[in-house]
Amino acid sequence: MxxxxxxxxxxxxxxxxxxxxxxxxxxxxxxxxxxxxxxxxxxxxxxxxxxxYDKVEVSIFLCPSDSDAPTCVGGEATADQTEALREQLESEALEPYVEQVFYESKDDAYVAFQERFADEWWAQGVTADQLQASFRVALVDPEQYQVVSDAFTGVTGVEEVRDQRQVIxxxxxxxxxxxxxxxxxxxxxxxxxxxxxxxxxxxxxxxxxxxxxxxxxxxxxxxxxxxxxxxxxxxxxxxxxxxxxxxxxxxxxxxxxxxxxxxxxxxxxxxxxxxxxxxxxxxxxxxxxxxxxxxxxxxxxxxx
Structure with a gap:
């Protein structure tokens, strides 16, 4: 009721x-x-x-021949400088921070560039010599970018260290x-x-x-x-x-x-x-x- x-x-x-x-x-x-x-x-x-954030990488761009960066006064990064950078990236000191290292040569960068901009007319005039080699570094913890940045910023043969999170x-x-x-x-x-x-x-x-x-x-x-x-x-x-x-x-x-x-x-x-x-x-x-x-x-x- x-x-x-x-x-x-x-x-x-x-x-x-x-x-x-x-x-x-x-x-x-x-x-x-x-x-x-x-x-x-x-x-x-x-x-x-x-x-x-799990996919972003740190890009270590090596000196091209025409860079005006203070670390590139000697011109394009040499094979010895490149190998020294690789050894440093694979060293025990950076092992807790670095998950994987991939080296991208100028030819590799050219192939990737052409695949990405295959339909753009202006991309057809770009050559491999105009691009620069780089190391792509996947981090164990992307928040630890500054450790890698401090280790390679200002090193001879390195033009720039860039965190892809800056784009995101x-x-x-x-x-x-x-x-x-x-x-x-x-x-x-x-x-x-x-x-x-x-x-x-x-x-x-x-x-x-x-x-x-x-x-x-x-x-x-x-x-x-x-x-x-x-x-x-x-x-x-x-x-x-x-x-x-x-x-x-x-x-x-x-x-x-x-x-x-x-x-x-x-x-x-x-x-x-x-x-x-x-x-x-x-x-x-x-x-x-x-x-x-x-x-x-x-x-x-x-x-x-």
Whole structure:
């Protein structure tokens, strides 16, 4: 009997404030979509870091014949200098840091250059002598780049030591800032959702003050009186969360997996499984919004 009464009160409240309930659903949907988008973007950033940082190498470029670097005053790196660099890279001192060393000669660099820019007209005039030899060094821990850099920077025969993370990190920085912007917008929208849910519960409580008074006269507890209002907000917020999860799933499925993955293929993108990873979080946030709004509102507006 009590359950039936509570359900009837919930239905009555939702019908009386239908427009406000729809507004709560939509605002919750938009705000949680921003929250979910920020979460998915952070998952994508973490995956890119894991994929790219493990693959990045330190490039030790040897002196070409026309370099003006102070370490290249003697001209192009000699065979003895190259062999000395190889021995240093394979030494016991650098063994804890260096995982693998690959030497790329000028001819190897030319072949790789032509494969990469085979369709570019300007690449046809480049010769092997215009390129420079280098050592490609895979590190045990990419964060230990500075150890290798310090060991070879300023060494005769070495023009430059370059960490490939310098190319990746600006992109990671942009993505991190985008994630922060999405999180900021999500916070604003969540505040709007709390205010709207609070208003909806307040209107519902005020429209049923007579019923609330009768229930108090017959000895109904605070929980029994307030539960229908709390559940109204929770239902509206949960519907908004469900719509948000559905929207994020379709976005990842069709925009990321189908379109973006085909256009930009050098990135391994997150899949729809990531949406299901954050879906419980969105549901908890939605219920939390309703709970906070209920606590703020009901203690005042269900008093008779």
């Amino acid at each position: 009590r359950l039936q009464f509570i359900l009837s009160e919930i239905g009555l409240g939702l019908r009386r404030n239908l427009s406000m309930t729809i507004s709560v659903v939509l605002v919750t949907f938009v705000s949680l979509t921003f929250v979910g988008a920020a979460g998915l973007l952070q998952l994508q950033i973490d995956q890119m870091k894991d994929d790219w 990190e600006p992109l990671i920085l942009v993505l991190n800032r985008s994630s922060l912007v999405a999180a900021g917008l999500a916070a604003v929208m969540l505040l709007a959702a709390v205010l709207l849910i609070t208003t909806t519960i307040r209107l519902s409580a005020m429209s049923r003050r007579r019923e609330t008074g009768i229930m108090r006269l017959v000895g109904a507890s605070n929980l029994f009186i307030q539960l229908p209002f709390m559940l109204e907000g929770a239902i509206a917020a949960t519907i908004g969360a469900a719509l948000s999860v559905a929207g994020l799933w379709f976005g990842v499925r069709y925009l990321v997996e189908d379109w973006l993955a085909g256009e930009v293929q050098f990135v391994q993108y997150i899949g729809t499984d990531a949406v299901w990873t954050i879906a419980p979080i969105l549901l908890v946030v939605a219920i939390g919004l309703a709970a906070v709004s209920s606590v703020v509102t009901l203690s005042r507006y269900t008093k008779v």
